[in-house]
Amino acid sequence: MKGSLCHELKSSLSAAEVWEVYGGVLLGQLIPQLLPDVLSKVEVVVGDGGVGTVLRLTFPPGIPGLEYQKEKFIKIDN
Structure with a gap:
């Protein structure tokens, strides 16, 4: 699958704090709670959220x- 998604939102948090949640596997733990439909x-099959996960x-x-589908992180661009 190839594509992109873009949305702008102003935040009082630093970029590092936002990416701590949004850029890692923690987001994967939140999505089923936020969007159960x-x-x-x-589930993380392999890796820690970096390239190759x-x-x-x-x-x-x-x-x-x-x-289900499996997704592999081949490039991460924060």
Whole structure:
């Protein structure tokens, strides 16, 4: 899969603090809680959030033909 997503939001936090949450696997732990209709589980298969990390994204039941997908971090550009 290839693509991008962009959204601007002003924050009182420093860039380092924002990327601490947004740029790592911690976000994967938050998404199922924030968007349970989109993802039901995010698991780290390999890695620590850096290049080479593999995630297994499990989708909620009821999406025909789509149970899960694996995603590999091949480049990280903060």
